[in-house]
Amino acid sequence: METETTTAPEATGAPETTGGPKATGAPEAASAAELAGVSVLASKGVLGQEVLHVTRDQYLEVIGSLREGGFEMCADLCAVDYLRHPDRPLPEGVTPERFEVVVNLLSLERHQRVRLRVQVPESDPVLPTLFHLYPGTENMEREAFDLYGLRFEGHPDLTRILMPEDWEGHPLRKDYSVGRVPVQFKEAPGPR
Amino acid sequence: MTDEELIAETFEGPQEMQDLDETSREELAIEQGVASELPEGFVLDPGDIDVEFGADETMIINMGPQHPSTHGVLRIMLELEGETVLRSKPIVGYLHTGMEKTGEELTYVQGATNVTRMDYLSPLHNELVFSLAVEALLGIEIPSRATWIRMLMTELNRISSHVMWMATNGMDLASTSMMIYGFRDREMILSFFEKTTGLRMNHDYIRPGGVAADLPDGWQDDVTAIVETIPGRVDEYDEMLTGQPIFKQRTEGVGVLSPELALAMSATGPLLRASGVAWDLRRAMPYLAYDEVDFDVIVGTVGDTYDRYAVRLNEIRESCKIVRQCVEMMPPGDYRAQDKKVTPPPRARIDESMEALIHHFKIFTRGFEVPAGEVYVAIESPRGELGCYLVADGSSKPYRMHIRGPSFVNLQLLPSLLRGGLIADAIAVISSVDPVMGEVDR
Amino acid sequence: MGLEDLSHNFLTGSLEELVKWARRSSVWPATFGLACCAIEMMAAGAADFDLARFGMEVFRSSPRQADLMIVAGRVSQKMAPVLRQVYDQMVEPKWVISMGVCASSGGMFNNYAIVQGVDQIVPVDVYAPGCPPSPQTLIHAILTLHEKIRRGELTKRRPGETGAGIVLTSEPSPSGWVAPPTGVRLGTPR
Numbered sequence: 001m002e003t004e005t006t007t008a009p010e011a012t013g014a015p016e017t018t019g020g021p022k023a024t025g026a027p028e029a030a031s032a033a034e035l036a037g038v039s040v041l042a043s044k045g046v047l048g049q050e051v052l053h054v055t056r057d058q059y060l061e062v063i064g065s066l067r068e069g070g071f072e073m074c075a076d077l078c079a080v081d082y083l084r085h086p087d088r089p090l091p092e093g094v095t096p097e098r099f100e101v102v103v104n105l106l107s108l109e110r111h112q113r114v115r116l117r118v119q120v121p122e123s124d125p126v127l128p129t130l131f132h133l134y135p136g137t138e139n140m141e142r143e144a145f146d147l148y149g150l151r152f153e154g155h156p157d158l159t160r161i162l163m164p165e166d167w168e169g170h171p172l173r174k175d176y177s178v179g180r181v182p183v184q185f186k187e188a189p190g191p192r
Numbered sequence: 193m194t195d196e197e198l199i200a201e202t203f204e205g206p207q208e209m210q211d212l213d214e215t216s217r218e219e220l221a222i223e224q225g226v227a228s229e230l231p232e233g234f235v236l237d238p239g240d241i242d243v244e245f246g247a248d249e250t251m252i253i254n255m256g257p258q259h260p261s262t263h264g265v266l267r268i269m270l271e272l273e274g275e276t277v278l279r280s281k282p283i284v285g286y287l288h289t290g291m292e293k294t295g296e297e298l299t300y301v302q303g304a305t306n307v308t309r310m311d312y313l314s315p316l317h318n319e320l321v322f323s324l325a326v327e328a329l330l331g332i333e334i335p336s337r338a339t340w341i342r343m344l345m346t347e348l349n350r351i352s353s354h355v356m357w358m359a360t361n362g363m364d365l366a367s368t369s370m371m372i373y374g375f376r377d378r379e380m381i382l383s384f385f386e387k388t389t390g391l392r393m394n395h396d397y398i399r400p401g402g403v404a405a406d407l408p409d410g411w412q413d414d415v416t417a418i419v420e421t422i423p424g425r426v427d428e429y430d431e432m433l434t435g436q437p438i439f440k441q442r443t444e445g446v447g448v449l450s451p452e453l454a455l456a457m458s459a460t461g462p463l464l465r466a467s468g469v470a471w472d473l474r475r476a477m478p479y480l481a482y483d484e485v486d487f488d489v490i491v492g493t494v495g496d497t498y499d500r501y502a503v504r505l506n507e508i509r510e511s512c513k514i515v516r517q518c519v520e521m522m523p524p525g526d527y528r529a530q531d532k533k534v535t536p537p538p539r540a541r542i543d544e545s546m547e548a549l550i551h552h553f554k555i556f557t558r559g560f561e562v563p564a565g566e567v568y569v570a571i572e573s574p575r576g577e578l579g580c581y582l583v584a585d586g587s588s589k590p591y592r593m594h595i596r597g598p599s600f601v602n603l604q605l606l607p608s609l610l611r612g613g614l615i616a617d618a619i620a621v622i623s624s625v626d627p628v629m630g631e632v633d634r
Numbered sequence: 635m636g637l638e639d640l641s642h643n644f645l646t647g648s649l650e651e652l653v654k655w656a657r658r659s660s661v662w663p664a665t666f667g668l669a670c671c672a673i674e675m676m677a678a679g680a681a682d683f684d685l686a687r688f689g690m691e692v693f694r695s696s697p698r699q700a701d702l703m704i705v706a707g708r709v710s711q712k713m714a715p716v717l718r719q720v721y722d723q724m725v726e727p728k729w730v731i732s733m734g735v736c737a738s739s740g741g742m743f744n745n746y747a748i749v750q751g752v753d754q755i756v757p758v759d760v761y762a763p764g765c766p767p768s769p770q771t772l773i774h775a776i777l778t779l780h781e782k783i784r785r786g787e788l789t790k791r792r793p794g795e796t797g798a799g800i801v802l803t804s805e806p807s808p809s810g811w812v813a814p815p816t817g818v819r820l821g822t823p824r
Contacts, residue, residue, distance in 0.1 A: 046328045046567040070453045075570065076596040078580055085585040089564055102581060104568055104596075108469070109453075111476050115568055136458030138222065139604050147292075157219045162285040162633055163747075164712045165207050170747055171293060178293055179746030257713065258720055260665050260695040267714060286713045287669055290747035305742065310671035356673070375680030382677075393670055393766055477664070630669055633710070 041091050051115045053094045059118050060128050063103065067133055069116065071105040074134035078102050079120075079144040083174040098122035099150060102132070120150060129155040147172035209252055209269035209281040223271075223279035223607050242268065250278060255618075257286045263360065263622060264629035268606070270618065277618055280610045282603050287633040295593035298328050299559025305396045307580075310595055311631040312393060314353040316346050317573040318595070318631075319398035324479065325569040325582040326400035329562045332534060336481070337525035338402035339446065343480045344415070344518040345388070346571075347511045351422060352381040353574040354504045354511075357626050358429060361501065364623040365442055370429065377425055384414050401535040402528025415519050419512045426508050432504070443498040447609040447621035450495060457608075458601045461576025462503045463625060467495035473572035487519045497624040504626075507574075534560050559588035575599050575626055597631030655700075657727060658783040660689040661776075664700030666720065668707025671734040671766045674705045678769035686774060688764040702779070704755070704772075708736035709749045710821045729783075731775050732758045735765050 002051040041053040046066050080100045082088060090096055097119040105114050118160040120127055129152040130137040141152045152158060160167060169176055209215075209223065210441045256267040265286035271278045295306050307322045308315040320342055326559040329333060359374025382392045385409050389395035397404050449459070451467040472489040474482040492499030501509055528535045536555045537548035554560075563585040570579035576598025583592040602625050609621045669674050679685045679693065694700040697720045709717055721730070732752050735741035738761040740750035752758060757781060762775035 046331075046565055047569075049568065073458050073460075075458060075460075075577060076581065076594075077245070078581055078594040078596075080583055080592045080594075085564075085583075085591050088583075090584065102566075102568075104579070104581070108471050108476070113477075113570075135456050136456065136601055136604055139600055143600075156216070156222055159207055160285075161207070162288040164285070167711075171290060177746070178290070178297055180744045181740075181750050183744065187400070257716055258666060258697075260693070265668055286716070287708065288710050288712065288743040288747050289743050291743075293747075294743060294745055309670060312673060371676075372681050375677055376682065377787055379677070379680075379682045392768055393673065513797060 041093055043091050045115070049113065049114075049115060051117060053091060053117050053119075056118060056120065056127060059116075059147065060130075060133075062116065062164055063105070063130060063133060066114065067103055070109050071107045071112075073106045073108065074103060074130060074137050074140075075106045075113070076104040077130065077137050077140040077144065079148040079150055079172075081148060081172065081174045095119060099125060099148060101127055101144065125150045126153055127151070128153050146170070149173065193568055207283050207285075208254075209271065211252070220279070224611055263627050264471050265628060266603075266622070266629055266632075268610075268622070270610070270615070272615070273614075275611055275614045276611045277615065280607050280618070282606050284600075284603065284629070284632050287629045289634060291332050291634045292593055292595070295590055297589065299327075299588045300400055300556060300562060300590065301559050303593065304399050305394075307593075307622075308394045308396055309596065309630060310597065310634055311573060311575065311578070311599075311628050313356055313628050314343075314346075314349045314574050315394050316349040316398055317578055319396065320346055321569055321571050321573075321578050321580040321595070322397050322582075322593070323400045324571065325567050325580040326562060328567045328569060329565050329582060330400065330534065330560075331563075332401065332531050333525040334402050334529045336523045338527050338529070339480050340522050341403050341407060341527060342398055343482070343485075344407075344515060344522070345385075345403075346430045346480075347514045347518065347554060348381050348384065348415070348418070350574050351418075351508050351511045351515070352378050354434075355381075355422075357504055358501075358508075361623045361626075362433065366621050367433065367438060367439070367530060373425070373429065377422055380418055384411075384418060386412065387411075399528075401531065402526070404528075406527040407556050410520055415515060419515050419519075423509055423512050426505065430505060434505075440498065442503060442616070442620055443624075444496060445494075446497045446613060446617045448494060448496045448607060449451070449605065454495075454605070455606060457604050459576065459605055461572070461574070461598050461602070462500050462507070463576065463602055463605065465490060465513075466492035466499040466503045468493060468621070473570060473577060477570075479569075479571055484521070485514050487514050497620050500624040504574075531538065534633060536567065561586060562590075563587050570596070573598060575628065575631075576602060578631075595631065595634060597634060599625075599627040600632045600634075601630075603627055603632060654784055654786075658780040661702045661729070661779070661783075662692050662694050662700050663702045663704050664697045664720065664724065665691055665693045665695050666703050666705055666717070668705070668709065668713065669736070671706035671737070674766040674769055675704060675733065675772060678772045683769035683773060685773070685776075688747050688773075688780075690776070696728070697721075698725060700724055701727065702729050702731065704731045704733050705737040705752045705756075705758075706733040708734075708741060708743060709752050710747050711749065714749050714755055729759045729779055731760045731762060731772075731779060733762045733772060733775065734767055735763055738763060741765060776794050783812065 043051050043053070045051045045103060048073050052062070081098065082096065082100060083098055086096060088096065099120040099122065101118045101120055103116045105116070118127065126148060129141060131141065131154065138155070138157070139161065142158060143154055144150050145152065146160040146162050147170055159165070163171065215223070248337065250271050251272045252269060252271050254269050257265040267283040267286065269281045269283065271280070271493045291306055291310060295303055298306055303322055304319045307318045310318050325466045355374050355377045359371045359378070362370025362374065385395060387390050388411065389397040389404065430592050449463060451469045454464050454467045454469065460471070468491060470489055470491045475489050487510045490503045490510065513634070532551050536552050541548040542552055564584055564586045566581070566583040568579055568581045570577050577596065578598055579596035581594040581596065582590055585591040605625065606622065609625070613621065677683060679691055685691050703721060703724060705717065731740045736748065737742060737752045740748050742765070745752065749755065760775045760779045762771050764771050
């Protein structure tokens with residue numbers, strides 16, 4: 001069998017108090033904000049996770065420079081609709097919009113994650129696509145489009161992926177009802 | 193507006209594969225699996241893609257969604273020339289359950305029941321990632337016994353998931369006896385799960401705050417019996433399949449995945465490790481108590497279907513090692529955090545204390561509140577990196593719960609892995625990618 | 635003119651018994667495993683809970699060769715036309731077991747994406763509750779189906795009915811609560 005096994009490197013680094021993931025020591029865990037190049041607003045989230053708040057104009061540039069700086073993989077791209085929670089905690093200088101797109105990048109060398117949050121207005125729900133930088137975001141962007149209606153410019157095949165082709169509406173938006181039918185002892189909720 | 197007009201307005205494009213002349217260049221590149229290899233700019237010339245055959249010499253055929261070998265309701269459209277696959281397009285969504293929307297309607301206590309049905313072959317991993325995310329936002333610490341119980345159960349789940357994979361993979365490659373053997377071993381683990389959690393599948397056992405119940409008496413004997421038998425049986429399967437010429441011919445050199453493509457397509461899990469990248473979240477970014485147990489990360493060399501099989505086979509052995517260490521090193525203590533607002537009181541105390549009754553009532557009807565914030569937590573499930581992005585708004589229900597399903601992302605590799613192979617190879621490749629449609633579609 | 639039109643005497647009576655015995659002893663299921671219930675269905679077909687003793691271990695992939703469709707799992711809106719198409723492709727006599735709560739009534743997923751009960755699409759003969767039903771429950775459902783075949787008549791399902799003899803009218807009652815189906819209670823099979 002052509003397999004090799006590796007043994008564990010020395011685990012160093014600052015563990016967090018909860019049982020969640022800890023960042024093990026790896027060569028110089030540089031701050032992603034420094035790698036980003038342009039000046040972005042950074043904050044420290046829960047578990048010491050680094051969160052960068054970028055504007056739509058900086059979006060592609062920042063992700064491009066992060067990719068150059070060693071973040072080889074885009075772990076996740078998802079969207080959030082903040083219609084019912086507009087006063088979420090944000091650092092100074094970030095104008096909250098209705099939608100947010102959250103991109104999680106992963107650096108395998110430095111064992112580091114960074115999270116980027118972009119505000120996307122409801123009136124113009126367009127964002128450039130990450131497909132050319134990270135082809136693995138194809139399905140994720142399609143899902144964000146299908147469920148939220150955010151369009152990604154330059155995406156090669158922006159069609160619905162989870163809902164049927166001719167479905168109307170974008171189900172995960174907060175003004176789209178969950179669609180419960182009335183059952184015995186529990187009426188359907190009123191329209192939102 | 194008439195119905196047709198309304199639908200025409202919202203119709204965003206066909207999901208099925210179109211004929212060659214109706215497919216845009218970019219889509220063609222994706223379906224042929226060459227999209228990630230193109231230079232920036234994406235300006236394609238018809239001569240760039242070597243479409244050797246004209247549209248009337250090939251046939252577009254549909255595989256699924258009801259198909260014995262597509263691992264659930266996966267639909268793949270293939271363009272074939274004879275038996276050779278030229279381009280392919282997976283179409284998903286046939287199991288879309290709106291779980292992320294449902295997650296916004298259920299409280300944090302109920303959330304585990306929803307999340308557990310996503311990846312139904314390793315339900316405890318889903319519950320674990322959700323619970324870790326909630327605990328991170330709550331900022332509570334869970335006792336070490338709960339951590340070790342979680343580790344024990346999730347490693348047993350990894351064994352059962354990989355054994356199930358070997359069973360279905362064997363079935364797809366026409367080894368029906370592997371299917372029967374695999375289920376026999378899975379039953380051993382499932383009966384232990386039934387004893388501990390009450391259910392064979394979709395347990396709702398790992399909850400925010402710890403686990404639902406302590407391990408039953410005599411669990412050491414049960415678990416030791418499992419880890420004594422399974423490695424021996426894995427050796428039997430090794431003997432049955434690994435050296436067998438037909439199996440080797442069907443899997444060696446089939447669906448070769450290069451590490452650069454895997455990283456570009458965000459593939460994780462055994463797919464990535466079989467291609468040579470030694471990335472396992474349990475080793476690189478340890479969660480639970482994985483930095484206190486000794487195990488190896490299995491890495492392949494070539495990245496073909498055979499390597500993926502070998503990686504999973506050996507991961508069963510490594511998980512058995514971890515389980516043995518869990519049995520030896522299981523600390524005594526509480527199986528859930530003693531935070532009264534989060535974990536319900538023991539049933540006996542409800543008769544005695546009014547406060548306990550109120551807490552029980554509040555936790556199970558309204559749920560506990562989680563302070564506003566957002567977090568992304570990822571663990572290593574048998575299929576890859578399973579992540580949970582949780583946004584809380586201070587109420588007792590998640591504001592947004594997004595689960596990053598590894599199979600959803602790994603499926604993007606299918607066009608490049610299937611290109612140029614035969615249909616029979618397509619079956620072998622799909623099986624080795626190990627998609628679970630529950631977490632693809634959620 | 636099939637066997638249905640014969641009025642029974644002792645010869646055709648025992649012929650009917652013979653035919654029904656043959657039908658229930660080798661019901662071949664079509665593979666329609668969708669989600670978690672499919673795993674339990676496979677486990678029911680595997681060694682520990684053997685379906686082969688009922689003559690049912692051959693899960694035919696082609697619906698044309700199958701008698702029984704075990705709808706195992708949640709049926710989404712996208713899958714519903716596929717389900718109906720597979721059901722239509724099956725040849726009479728055919729039966730449907732709705733396995734699991736998601737197939738029987740939508741289960742815990744009462745939302746936009748899941749069809750609330752597969753009996754809105756195909757007529758169902760036996761409902762097997764559980765999430766997922768353990769293989770023992772599935773086998774009980776199968777044996778209930780065998781009883782139904784044993785006691786039933788050889789005639790086809792009447793058109794316009796959906797599952798267990800309910801006739802669907804076009805509007806539900808004003809309270810929104812549709813009367814629960816009068817199920818076929820056959821008790822413990824012998």
